[in-house]
Amino acid sequence: MLTIEELLTNLDLALRQVIEQRQLVNPMMIGIRTGGVWIAEQMHQRLAIEEPLGLLDISFYRDDFSQLGVHPHVKPSAIPGHIDGRDIILIDDVFYTGRTVRAALNEIFDYGRPNQVVLAVLIERDGKQIPISPDCVGVRMALSAYQRIKLLGPDPLVIEVENMPLHSEGETVR
Amino acid sequence: MLTIEELLTNLDLALRQVIEQRQLVNPMMIGIRTGGVWIAEQMHQRLAIEEPLGLLDISFYRDDFSQLGVHPHVKPSAIPGHIDGRDIILIDDVFYTGRTVRAALNEIFDYGRPNQVVLAVLIERDGKQIPISPDCVGVRMALSAYQRIKLLGPDPLVIEVENMPLHSEGETVR
Numbered sequence: 062m063l064t065i066e067e068l069l070t071n072l073d074l075a076l077r078q079v080i081e082q083r084q085l086v087n088p089m090m091i092g093i094r095t096g097g098v099w100i101a102e103q104m105h106q107r108l109a110i111e112e113p114l115g116l117l118d119i120s121f122y123r124d125d126f127s128q129l130g131v132h133p134h135v136k137p138s139a140i141p142g143h144i145d146g147r148d149i150i151l152i153d154d155v156f157y158t159g160r161t162v163r164a165a166l167n168e169i170f171d172y173g174r175p176n177q178v179v180l181a182v183l184i185e186r187d188g189k190q191i192p193i194s195p196d197c198v199g200v201r202m203a204l205s206a207y208q209r210i211k212l213l214g215p216d217p218l219v220i221e222v223e224n225m226p227l228h229s230e231g232e233t234v235r
Numbered sequence: 236m237l238t239i240e241e242l243l244t245n246l247d248l249a250l251r252q253v254i255e256q257r258q259l260v261n262p263m264m265i266g267i268r269t270g271g272v273w274i275a276e277q278m279h280q281r282l283a284i285e286e287p288l289g290l291l292d293i294s295f296y297r298d299d300f301s302q303l304g305v306h307p308h309v310k311p312s313a314i315p316g317h318i319d320g321r322d323i324i325l326i327d328d329v330f331y332t333g334r335t336v337r338a339a340l341n342e343i344f345d346y347g348r349p350n351q352v353v354l355a356v357l358i359e360r361d362g363k364q365i366p367i368s369p370d371c372v373g374v375r376m377a378l379s380a381y382q383r384i385k386l387l388g389p390d391p392l393v394i395e396v397e398n399m400p401l402h403s404e405g406e407t408v409r
Contacts, residue, residue: 066322121359123346162366163344166365170337177364178364179364190352191351192336192353192354192368192369196366
C-alpha cells in the first residue's frame with residue numbers, strides 16, 4: 062500500500078503531464094466537497110495556481126436526490142470566476158461509479174461552457190456505471206463490491222477501507 | 236486502414252466482452268442520431284437483442300444549443316421502455332470531444348435512472364474535452380485538429396476523412 066504522500070505525488074506528476082499534453086491555459090481548479098476539496102487544496106499549492114480554488118457541492122445535482130432529500134449540511138458551491146471558455150481541472154478523492162462526476166459536470170455547465178474539463182482523482186476504484194473516466198489518478202485499486210473506501214481528513218489525510226456487512230439470508234446483521 | 240466490416244466486428248467482440256464483465260442484464264440498446272443509429276442497428280442485429288432499438292436525438296441537449304438554435308430537421312427521440320434500473324448500451328459513430336455523449340447521458344437520465352450505461356463507438360479519435368470515455372471501440376485514430384471524420388450511410392457505410400481549410404492570417408478561405 063502506498064502512502065498518502067506517494068499518491069499525492071503521483072497525482073501531481075500526472076496532472077503536470079496532462080496540463081502539457083492538453084495545453085491547458087491558466088486552468089481553474091475545482092474540488093468536489095468534501096474529500097475532493099482536501100486533495101484540490103494540495104494540488105492547488107503544488108501546482109502554484111494563483112486563482113482561488115473553486116468548491117463544488119453536488120448534493121442538489123445527485124441523480125438519487127429525490128430519494129435522499131435535502132441534506133441539512135449542504136454548503137454552497139463557490140466558483141471564483143467565469144466558466145465560459147475556461148480550462149477546468151476538476152478534483153475528487155475517490156472515483157467509483159461516475160455518478161458524482163456526472164453531477165459535478167452538470168453543475169459546472171450550469172455556470173457556463175468550459176473549453177475543457179480534466180478530471181483528476183486520488184483513487185480510482187472499480188465499479189464504474191457511467192462512461193466517465195479520470196484523466197489523472199494517484200492510484201487504481203481493485204475492491205470488492207462489499208468494500209467501501211473513504212478519505213478522512215483534512216489533517217492528517219487517511220484512507221479507510223471498510224468491509225460492509227453481508228446481507229445473507231437468515232443472518233442478522235448487527 | 237481497416238474496412239467498415241472489420242471495425243464492426245471489433246466493436247461486436249468488444250461489446251460481448253463488456254456485457255460479460257459488467258454483467259449486463261437484458262440491456263437496452265440506444266443509438267445516437269444519425270450515424271450512431273446506423274451502427275446500433277448493426278450491433279442490435281449481431282447481438283440478437285429482442286427489444287426494439289432506442290433512438291436519441293440530442294439536438295436540444297447540446298451545450299452550444301443557444302448558439303445554434305433549433306435545427307429544422309430534428310427528429311424525436313424514441314426510447315422503447317422504462318429506463319429506471321436498466322442496463323443501457325449507448326452507441327455512437329465517432330467519439331471526439333465527449334460533448335455529444337454528455338448531452339446523450341443527460342437526455343437518458345431525464346427519462347429515468349439507469350443501473351449502468353455502457354458506451355460503444357465505432358471510431359474514437361483524439362480531441363477529448365470532457366472526462367468521458369467509450370467502454371468499447373471499433374478503432375482508435377489519431378487525427379489532427381484540422382481533420383474531420385464522418386460516417387456516411389446507411390447503405391453502404393463509408394468513413395470519410397475531410398481536411399478542413401486552414402484559417403491562416405492574410406489568406407482568404409474559399
